[in-house]
Amino acid sequence: MRGVAVSGPVELCGHPPIAERTRWMGHPALLCVATIRKAAWLAMAALALPLWSAAQNTATPVFQAEYTNPGLTPSHWTLTIHPDGSGHFRSERGNAPRGEQMTVDPPNVDRDVRVSSEFADRVFQTARQHRLFGENCEGHLKVAFQGTKKLSYDGADGQGSCAFNFAKDKDVQALADSLVAVAGTIVEGGRLEVLLQHDPLGLDRETEYLVEAAGDGRAEQIGAIRAILERLADDENVMERVRRRVRVLLAMAEK
Numbered sequence: 001m002r003g004v005a006v007s008g009p010v011e012l013c014g015h016p017p018i019a020e021r022t023r024w025m026g027h028p029a030l031l032c033v034a035t036i037r038k039a040a041w042l043a044m045a046a047l048a049l050p051l052w053s054a055a056q057n058t059a060t061p062v063f064q065a066e067y068t069n070p071g072l073t074p075s076h077w078t079l080t081i082h083p084d085g086s087g088h089f090r091s092e093r094g095n096a097p098r099g100e101q102m103t104v105d106p107p108n109v110d111r112d113v114r115v116s117s118e119f120a121d122r123v124f125q126t127a128r129q130h131r132l133f134g135e136n137c138e139g140h141l142k143v144a145f146q147g148t149k150k151l152s153y154d155g156a157d158g159q160g161s162c163a164f165n166f167a168k169d170k171d172v173q174a175l176a177d178s179l180v181a182v183a184g185t186i187v188e189g190g191r192l193e194v195l196l197q198h199d200p201l202g203l204d205r206e207t208e209y210l211v212e213a214a215g216d217g218r219a220e221q222i223g224a225i226r227a228i229l230e231r232l233a234d235d236e237n238v239m240e241r242v243r244r245r246v247r248v249l250l251a252m253a254e255k
Helices: 018-023 028-057 117-129 170-198 202-216 222-234 240-254
Strands: 062-068 076-081 086-092 110-114 148-155 158-164
Touching: 062 117, 062 170, 076 170, 086 170, 110 222, 117 148, 117 170, 148 170, 170 202, 170 222, 202 222, 202 240, 222 240
Parallel strands: none
Antiparallel strands: 062 076, 062 148, 076 086, 086 110, 148 158
């Protein structure tokens, strides 16, 4: 590209401040370029600001359930869920004594998980129906301690949280019961992994329990442990009756 010859000083950018004229004295064309660049940068910044604000306003909401009961194993866990069903689960064993009938202690779990879209919809719908949990959830009924449940919501439309042993609202309590059942499923998945590696015979009793729990509601969202179930189903070294139960669980996960 050829340059354009300039026979004399040409002011294309108006009259800059005295300080700028002194700085660029003898180079009005360079002063013009600098002025245009500054104006362009300011214009881009002005355009980017509403885009950034829009991105902030459309941030994906996040739900978290936290459970604490020092008398149980694990004694503490958190489950984070996003609207698409993706999430993360983390548990800590705590100091509860080991049960006499427990063959293998459930391991600490720290992994990404996925629940069904229907379950995720129920979670966020309940949050929005109850002021994003920004209310007092504790009921007034005197019931035995079942563990402290804390439900939290954080999104562009607001945030809130409430903690309770037994909720006064039946929908909130039902959701909490389901979340405890989902956590139980994930913990059982971790136990199955340990048994497969260290005590394959123990899988017989554990899968029997898990089928019963899935049938009566103590375990929900079986699909959250699909990976270990598929490993067991495909492992020819695992007892056949264990593999049959696992196939039943996989069928439940499809429903």
